[in-house]
Amino acid sequence: MEKILIADDNQNITNILKDYAQREGFDVYVAEDGERALQLVAQHRFAMILLDVMMPVMDGFDVCKSIRSHSNVPIIMITARGDDYDRIMGLDIGADDYIVKPFVPAEVMARIRAILRRIGHTQNANILEIDSLMVNLDEYEVRIDNEPILLTKKEIEILWTLMEFPNRVFTRDNLLDKVWGTDYYGDSRTVDSHIKRLRSKLDGKGSMGWAVATVWGLGYKFEVNHNAS
Structure with missing residues (x-):
């Protein structure tokens, strides 16, 4: 079972995404802050990371940069900050995609599938x-x-x-x-x-x-x- 990390300090968001991701067959891990996210990344091999920007201890941009220093794991940034500057920054530091809250959970799952298909990482691509x-x-x-x-x-x-x-x-x-x-x-x-x-x-x-x-x-x-x- 492929592992997915959801890093967000909003429990309502993580519960919704966790439910959808589990239905997709993922083994789901949750981090409430950026530091915990990096700890989990060091301990597990994830197929995908969903990463909020505004998190305690360490924000999502810094977490993304840290992960990109040693890993090409796909990252989707999920945040309430919808400014073009934030989107561009997220993509420039290595995020694969960027979704703005409020979002449709099914769309997040579709984007995950699209990225994993693109890198040949899913068994049911069709x-x-x-x-x-x-x-x-x-x-x-x-x-x-x-x-x-x-x-x-x-x-x-x-x-x-x-x-x-x-x-x-x-x-x-x-x-x-x-x-x-x-x-x-x-x-x-x-x-x-x-x-x-x-x-x-x-x-x-x-x-x-x-x-x-x-x-x-x-x-x-x-x-x-x-x-x-």
């Missing part, structure tokens, strides 16, 4: 699960509450693309490039048609905590409603 919804790209299978949902190949690929980054908006052109390919020269309204059919097959099934949502004037997103604060 399976996504969010709440009651599961997409398996190896078998082109979609299930809601473990019941199979019959979708076309393109509908599955659209759903997968949206689910990889919950709450991120994809324009029609984004989806055309990712699903149909950059050499596709058809009408972008084909995306609207596929989304309409996809929704008709998903509506009324499973949890209401997620939806394929329209962002008017922009595009579409996989909306997850379980917010953490």
Whole structure:
């Protein structure tokens, strides 16, 4: 079982992330301050570190710099500080990603999966699960509450693309490039048609905590409603 470290002094945040990470199959360790985080890093081999910036004893930036002096373990900074300067600083000192509170726990898990897939560190790179919804790209299978949902190949690929980054908006052109390919020269309204059919097959099934949502004037997103604060 791969180990993950969650370093944050907010117990509500750590409890939520711990619950989600355990559901993903991680062995979860929690640190309430930066010094304890470094102690745990010295004692264990972690697959991923979730690191808050504003922590007692030692802040997340200093912890990140210390870890980067000897390890390339993936680090995601999670903080209430959303200024561009803080984001840039976090990435410049070696963080792999940066998420601002309040966040959606499912999005944090999706970003963890994306980073681990990128470095070839996960065994189920072609399976996504969010709440009651599961997409398996190896078998082109979609299930809601473990019941199979019959979708076309393109509908599955659209759903997968949206689910990889919950709450991120994809324009029609984004989806055309990712699903149909950059050499596709058809009408972008084909995306609207596929989304309409996809929704008709998903509506009324499973949890209401997620939806394929329209962002008017922009595009579409996989909306997850379980917010953490």
